[in-house]
Each structure stands twice: as C-alpha cells, then as structure tokens.
Amino acid sequence: MRLRTLTALAGALTLSLVTGCAKGDSTGSSASTVTYWLWDANQLPAYQACAKGFEKENPGLEVRITQLGWSDYWTKLTAGFIAGTQPDVFTDHIQKFGQFADLQVLEPLDDLGIKDSDYQPGLAANWIGQDGHRYGAPKDWDTVALFYNEKMANDAGLTAEQLGGLSWNPEDGGTFEKAIARLTVDRNGKRGDEPGFDKNNVKVYGLATQGGGYGDGQTQWSPFTGSAGWNYTEKARWGTKYQYDSKTFKSVIEWYFGLAKKGYMAPFSDYNVQSNQGNTQIAAGKAAAVFDGAWMISTYNGFKDRDIRTALTPVGPTGRRATMMNGLADSISKASKNKAGARKWVAYLASDKCQKVVGDHGVVFPATPAGTEAAIAAYKKKGIEVSAFTEPVDDRKNFRTFSYPITNYAADVTALMQPEMEAIYGNGKSVNSLDQTTDQINLILDQ
C-alpha cells in the first residue's frame, strides 16, 4: 500500500515536471503586452524612449524590450520559433529574411501602409517576399566607409582631402593602393612605397584585415566589387544565379587579397572573428585604416588616445564610388499571441515620430529622411562627422549603393563561400576555384 502510494507520488512528481516544462511560457506575451527583441545594446536606450511614447499613445499596451548579443539573438530567436516562445516583434536582418520567409515564420504586413517614398531609397522594397507580401517595416540603414587613424595619416603625409579622393582599379590598384602602401610601415620604419620595404616584418599595416568576407564582403571587398560594376546575382532581389564566377569578380578578389601578399593589408592569419576584428587592429595601432560600417561609428570614436576619421570609399573602374547600403526592419512573428498590439507597435516603430526619437540618440541612421536628419544633427552635437556615410545616399550620381544579396538558401551560400574566400585569402588558392563553388551554390538555388 505504502509502496503504491510512493510509486504514484513519484509518477505524479515526474509527470508534473515534464508537463510543467512543456507549458512554460517565457514570452510573457498577452493582450496588454508586446514583446520586442533587438541585438544592438547601443540602440536599447533609443528604443526604450520610443516605447515610452508608444505606451503614452496606447494606454493599456506595454512594450517589453529584450536585448541579446548578435549570436545569441539568432539562436534564441530560432529556438523561440520552434518552442513557441518567440517575441511578438523582432529586429530582422536581410541575411536571415529569405530563410525566415522559407520557414513561414513571418506575418505579412501589407495592411500597415508602408510606402517606398516615406523611406530612404530601396529600404522598403527589400522586405517584399517572393510571394509579393511585405514582411518587414524599415527601421534604419547603414553604409560602409574608410575609417583611418588621423595621426598615422599625417605621419604618412596624407591629407583628409587626399584620402577622400582616392580611386582604384584591379590592374595597379590606383591611388588607393598607393595610399595604403604609404600608410604601411615595416619593423625598420620603411614605408610600403619605399625601397627596401620588408613585407614580411610589418609593424603597422595600411589596411586592417576583416577576414574573407563570407559571400557578401560587406566590409571587405564589396566597396571594390560594387564600384567595378559587379552584382551578386542576376537580378536585384530573389535572384537564382550567383555570379562569383564572373571575370570581374575574380579579378577584383585577386587584386584585393593580393594587397596582403604585398604586405599592405594584414594577412588572414591576423584575423579572428572573436578576438581580432578590424576595429581591434585599429585600436591596438596595428593597422592604419579599415573599411567598416556606420554601426561602428560610436566604437571607433570611443577609442582612447586615437583620433579616428572617416573617408569615402574609393572611385572604381566604373567612375563611381560604391557601398553596400543595408537596412534593418521590424518583423512580426506569425505565431505572435498579440498580433493587434504588434501591428500597432511596428507601425509606430516605422513612423517619423519614433524614428526621430531614435535619430536624436545619435547611434544609428533611421530609415525615414526626418529620422536620418535627426541622427546627423545628434552625431554633429557629439562632434562626429558622418558625411562619409550619408553622402552615398544623397549623391546618387557619383555613388552606387547596393543591397545585401537577397536570395533563398542564404545560410547555404555562406557555408560554401566562407571556406572558399578564406582559402583564397589565407592559403593562396586560385580564384578560379570560385567557378566550382558558384556551380554548387547555383545548384542549391535551383532546387
């Protein structure tokens, strides 16, 4: 009898534990709350301020914001989609958009009345899926520019004007390569453009390494491939043929990674995604310049005892400068438990009202022109010059901006391109091997 009771009790306890686990709901979502996730800690105060305004306008609705680091963010979001603990609204990245659309985890936002003309060019259109529905409301944008150490540039005799007026070509590298060589100093104090320069014992590299650049090369080779007129795929969005096997692409890549062979750019072995990205090399004084994105403005300006300035990307063989212009968006989870509240919040996030508040914090360029203006003013107040990032958006004649590649199977493309580009950069593998990798990628996209 006692045994039976004991057995029953043990059984009940285990069962309650198992069911308890299954029923656990960490979203805290209900009709009166909207859960919202973002990854950039710098932007948290800006969106908290936005949420305050929203809650004032929508009494009874509360926005609960969670910030997670980039890697954890995507792992937790994916796990959330599976377990049903996803946030109602989350910050979305173009790189993940195709995959999330495939997995059917996004809620269409067609009824929010998002108009292309309300935002900086191209930002709104990127979030239309292959099925013609909208899945994201534009929130911000970023471009890429050349960050450089002002003192090192002065020591090399290079003025801000010179660094802002560089041009390049894949044959001899143009004035860009000359400037990078000039900024490079070896162990004996010889510069990269001086006779007797020892490329195997470099003290300060002209250009920091940002790694192989996966399949997008956003802060590595894309300013060059872009200004050479190359496109990732055969059409702007939802293409099915990647063009890594094109002659143009291969010639640019060969020249770009060739900068490391000449000793002007840090070798691939100096790069580590965890411990030594481009900004660390600049902070440590191991490199004089680096291509990096607008989201890093605060980081570079926070370096102690180093005055970091910015310059436009160089003019390419097409006669224009180029930069990737990437934009984030806010998306609603299809399984959201408070879709009505989520729609209200996303509409508010995409409005001038919220984007101006975010702009005032001077941490990111919001997607609406008014939000962008507010951000420029806020950066100016902090004494930070940002024209190298905004000019590409304003001056369409001399600049080409292009988007992150938007296709299906983005994760597969990255998985194949990462080792390929690392092998070309790090091991001197021939760029012709890109033919085979491109075939593999396009075979996957043909599925």
Place this chain on the structure above:
Amino acid sequence: MSIASSSPPTRRGDGRLAAVFLAPALLGFLVFLLWPTLRGVYLSFTRFNLLTPAEWVGLDNYERMIHDPIFWDSLKVTVEYVVINIGIQTVAALAIAVLLQRLTRSALLRGIVLTPYLMSNVVAGLVWLWILDTQLGIGNEIISALGADRIPFLADETWAIPTIALINVWRHVGYTALLLFAGLQAIPNDMYEAARVDGASEWRMFWRITMPLLRPVLAVVLIMTVIGSFQVFDTVAVTTAGGPANATNVLQFYIYGSAFGRFQFGYASAMSVALLVVLSAITVLQYRLTRAGRTDLG
C-alpha cells in the same frame, strides 16, 4: 523449507521497491536518451526543418552524405584531432598519475593538477584564444620578443587542429590523470616491494607491474576519453568557428551548422547516426583489444 517458502514475498517486495527507485532514472533514460535516439534515427530518413512536418525521403540523406566531400573532410579533421588529443593526453596523464603515486602523497599537488578541469571549456577556449592571437596575444608577443616569427596557432590550416587538441589536453589531462591515479591505488603495494627486493628498477616496475595491472582502468578511461574527444565542439566554436577554410570543421560542428544554421535537421540526423555507428564500432573494438572486462590481478 520454511526459508524457501518465506523468501519469494520478500523478493517481490524488493523488486517493487527497486522499481520505485529505478523509475526516475529509467524515465530519464527513456525521455532523454532512448526517445531522442530513436527519433534522431527516424529523422535521418526525412527532410525536416523543424517548423514544418518531416517529409520521408528514404535513404536520400545517407546518399548525400556519402557524396558530400565536406562530410568526409570533417570526419578526417575529427580523427586527426582525436589522434593528437588522445595520444598526448593519455601519455601525459599516465606520467602524471605514476609520478603522483610514486613520488608524492600531497593532496595540494593533486588539487593543482585538477585545476584546469574546473574551468569551463568555453572559458578555457577563450583564454587560450586571446593568449595565442597572432597579432595581439601575449603568447605571440613573447615569441616575437624572443626574435622568432609569430605563429598563427588558430588561424593557420596546419596549426589549428593541433592547437585545439593541445588546449583540450591542457584542460583534461589532470582529470584523466586522477582517474588513472585511482586505478593505481588498487595495485597492491607489496608487488612493488617484492620487485624492489628482487632489484627491479622503477622503469622495469612500470612496464612489468603498473602497466599490466592498470590495463582495465586504462581501457575504460581510453574508451571514455575517445568518445568525449570525438564529440569536440565548444572549443572549436569559440576559437575558430570551424575555420580557417574548414580546417577545424569537426563533425559535431558540421552537424550543428547543418541543423541550426541551415535548418537541415534530416541531414544533420543522418550524420549523427553515422557518428553513433563510428563511435560504437570504435568502442567495441577498443573493449575487445584491451580486454577491458578482465583484470590481471588475481
């Protein structure tokens, strides 16, 4: 007679009591081990992205695996890691264990040997990543100050796997040594005394007494560490993320990337089943070759 007639009820009672005590562990085994394994085997025959129902594809995933050069490459990389890791770790652990047993009784020394094991794999990986960074790491600063060329420990195809293997040797060698040390304690001391009386050297005693009598423990430790070594993941994830150019793309990391990065849970399951088969085969082989179940003491 009377004893025989009274014993069955007691045994029945014991059985029920045993069942109660076994129930939680059994339930855990069924829920967390058997069921996931069976489900994993089932999923290996499907196309499954976690969010839509699994679609039966027969042997497609296995066929793909056989023709996937990245799979074979990652298997090769994993074996390379295991050979370096287990080879060095076992020899070093054995040496430490014997030294601990023959030379000192100090509990403090035993504690120090175990210290790296108290650190989590991720923390150990990150600390070594920073020490060994080609450009900024203090390890390379020292190498450079000594006048030698910097070594891209974790950023070069040739160096990366041996470096990760050695980081894990550093972390696990103390623990392995303590397991072997415990095995050494079971060897009767009079054997060494008798050998010493006969004039045997320490070296001879090691080969003639220690090694043969330690064999069953050594075999179990080897089986455990080889299985653990094949499952290397965290150190790779924090130090190289599979790079450079897939040079450290060990099998577990490839499986993880396929499942959680590319949402190919069916294919990832097929590779996991392959890993299970490889590990089972190695374990059986090791068990047989080392006669782990039998002792020479007696």
